[in-house]
Amino acid sequence: MTTGSLLVADLVIAVLASAAWLGGGAASAARRRPLALGLAAVALLATLARAITITALARAGWWFAAEKVLIAAPLSLAAVGVAGPRLLRAPGDIRAVAVPLLFAGYATSSALLVTILHGYPASAGAGLLAVAGVVAATVISGRALGARPSRTVSRAALVVAVAALLTGTGLTVVPAAPPVPHDHGYPVARISDEPTRRVTLTAGTARVDASGRNVAAWAFNGQVPGPELTATVGDVLEVTLRNRDIERGVSLHWHGYDVPNDQDGVPGVTQAAVRPGQEFVYRFRADQAGTYWYHTHSASDVGVRMGLYGVLVVRPGSVTGLDVTVPVHTLAGRPLPAPRVEQVAARVPVRLRLINTDSTTHRYALAGTAFRVAAIDGVDLRGPTPLADTAVLIPAGGRYDLVFDAPATPVALFVDGRAVYSTGPVSTVTDAWPVLDPLAYGESAPMPWSRFDKTFTLVLDRGLDLRGLLPRYAHTVNGAADPDIAPQVVRLGDVVLFTIVNRSQTVHPWHLHGHHVLVLARDGSPAAGSPLWLDSFDVRPGEVWKVAFRADNPGVWANHCHNLAHADAGMTLHLMYS
Numbered sequence: 060m061t062t063g064s065l066l067v068a069d070l071v072i073a074v075l076a077s078a079a080w081l082g083g084g085a086a087s088a089a090r091r092r093p094l095a096l097g098l099a100a101v102a103l104l105a106t107l108a109r110a111i112t113i114t115a116l117a118r119a120g121w122w123f124a125a126e127k128v129l130i131a132a133p134l135s136l137a138a139v140g141v142a143g144p145r146l147l148r149a150p151g152d153i154r155a156v157a158v159p160l161l162f163a164g165y166a167t168s169s170a171l172l173v174t175i176l177h178g179y180p181a182s183a184g185a186g187l188l189a190v191a192g193v194v195a196a197t198v199i200s201g202r203a204l205g206a207r208p209s210r211t212v213s214r215a216a217l218v219v220a221v222a223a224l225l226t227g228t229g230l231t232v233v234p235a236a237p238p239v240p241h242d243h244g245y246p247v248a249r250i251s252d253e254p255t256r257r258v259t260l261t262a263g264t265a266r267v268d269a270s271g272r273n274v275a276a277w278a279f280n281g282q283v284p285g286p287e288l289t290a291t292v293g294d295v296l297e298v299t300l301r302n303r304d305i306e307r308g309v310s311l312h313w314h315g316y317d318v319p320n321d322q323d324g325v326p327g328v329t330q331a332a333v334r335p336g337q338e339f340v341y342r343f344r345a346d347q348a349g350t351y352w353y354h355t356h357s358a359s360d361v362g363v364r365m366g367l368y369g370v371l372v373v374r375p376g377s378v379t380g381l382d383v384t385v386p387v388h389t390l391a392g393r394p395l396p397a398p399r400v401e402q403v404a405a406r407v408p409v410r411l412r413l414i415n416t417d418s419t420t421h422r423y424a425l426a427g428t429a430f431r432v433a434a435i436d437g438v439d440l441r442g443p444t445p446l447a448d449t450a451v452l453i454p455a456g457g458r459y460d461l462v463f464d465a466p467a468t469p470v471a472l473f474v475d476g477r478a479v480y481s482t483g484p485v486s487t488v489t490d491a492w493p494v495l496d497p498l499a500y501g502e503s504a505p506m507p508w509s510r511f512d513k514t515f516t517l518v519l520d521r522g523l524d525l526r527g528l529l530p531r532y533a534h535t536v537n538g539a540a541d542p543d544i545a546p547q548v549v550r551l552g553d554v555v556l557f558t559i560v561n562r563s564q565t566v567h568p569w570h571l572h573g574h575h576v577l578v579l580a581r582d583g584s585p586a587a588g589s590p591l592w593l594d595s596f597d598v599r600p601g602e603v604w605k606v607a608f609r610a611d612n613p614g615v616w617a618n619h620c621h622n623l624a625h626a627d628a629g630m631t632l633h634l635m636y637s
């Protein structure tokens with residue numbers, strides 16, 4: 060069983076236990092004896108079963124189980140300890156066990172709420188608040204059912220409740236992270252060379268064709284995707300960004316391109332958003348070959364979804380054969396690009412540059428030919444071997460370059476089962492194909508570093524964020540949401556290790572700006588294939604990734620989930636150089 064499914068199983072069992080205890084309590088209050096005993100038996104079994112799931116989660120990693128071991132387990136023990144013996148005595152009047160059963164229900168439910176609303180890391184405040192809630196609810200139920208608690212119990216309850224309120228509310232005033240400076244004094248090499256490529260991108264509202272339907276969009280130069288920017292290694296790109304009428308502001312982020320910090324295009328961090336009527340000029344040297352893309356980073360969730368993105372391809376030299384970019388996007392619910400059919404002569408070398416510009420993973424399948432994955436996230440793989448009848452999963456923001464020599468028969472590229480590019484009719488069904496694991500593909504090479512100067516752990520979860528104007532159910536990192544997540548501070552030259560843990564129920568495509576990270580391990584298994592230098596990678600529920608990089612690009616860098624709705628809902632922090 061994977062840790063992801065264990066997390067789900069544990070949650071389901073916890074809900075079942077809580078519901079059965081509470082139902083049993085209500086049934087006994089209503090003197091429904093068989094129902095009360097039946098529900099109590101279910102509750103008892105479910106509560107005991109949690110011992111197994113919590114133990115297994117703790118073995119998978121303390122991050123997955125902390126609050127369950129420290130808060131849910133003691134409360135569950137109390138539930139069984141209080142309700143169990145009273146049930147075994149089989150009282151003549153079933154109503155006599157109503158309060159103990161309700162107590163057990165409150166205990167298991169409040170522990171469940173701690174997991175859902177508070178998560179990781181566990182805190183004394185959350186534990187005390189949970190206990191106080193249980194005591195208060197039990198006392199009220201006891202009063203309502205005419206069971207009179209002793210004076211000592213009432214006083215103890217009051218003390219716990221007051222302590223919990225004090226420490227619990229303390230949770231909301233945890234010292235905030237130092238603010239990210241808007242203007243910083245980092246030495247950033249401003250390119251002064253004469254540009255060799257000049258482009259102007261004008262952002263504006265537009266109506267565009269999305270696979271046969273005219274839809275409202277936000278577009279660069281009136282088109283979605285925006286103009287494809289191409290360059291040759293060594294070119295100096297100068298891109299003038301103008302905003303015609305996008306009220307939310309725009310910027311250009313060069314996704315995966317490790318530009319100098321002041322060219323990174325993150326409003327509030329590296330520049331101000333470009334407002335209607337304004338412009339901003341980006342200039343950087345194209346010194347990394349590969350497949351990249353650009354997109355607005357201002358109101359990025361809605362901005363990218365509405366169409367403010369385009370392709371950036373940097374080639375090492377002249378192109379031999381056919382070089383095709385396939386930027387996949389969902390615009391107004393319609394899939395882009397529209398299917399394209401192209402005649403290709405046999406033996407022509409073909410490179411398909413697959414780009415996922417959506418916020419969720421897509422599945423790509425190339426039918427009709429063997430192929431190799433030549434590059435991922437713009438970086439060539441070492442010793443890629445031929446693959447056939449194998450699908451690849453590309454995370455939000457990620458890119459895969461597939462290469463093959465055109466066969467005499469047609470080939471077709473399917474994205475989530477839909478043909479987007481083909482050289483003729485292909486009717487293969489690709490749904491059942493196995494999926495490539497990039498951590499086990501290609502030829503390995505020794506690790507470039509033997510020690511780490513800085514290590515950080517990022518535990519991804521959901522939780523109640525009470526620090527803003529309105530409470531929100533945020534996507535959190537280490538229990539906090541943007542802008543309250545402590546920044547990661549490194550020095551120039553540090554080798555930095557990230558451990559990224561996903562204890563939530565959704566995929567988080569992780570994206571660090573300004574650096575490619577080398578994948579070291581996933582779930583404790585070392586990466587065994589070609590060195591993987593990624594800028595976007597899916598951390599699935601229950602997974603633990605270890606990645607490392609050299610801090611060689613000074614500045615303040617966004618470090619966030621590239622499901623842009625998650626990033627908006629709190630899952631963004633910053634890496635900064637001291």
Ligand SMILES: [Cu+2]
Pocket residue numbers: 534566567568620621622625626630
């Ligand atoms: Cu996410």
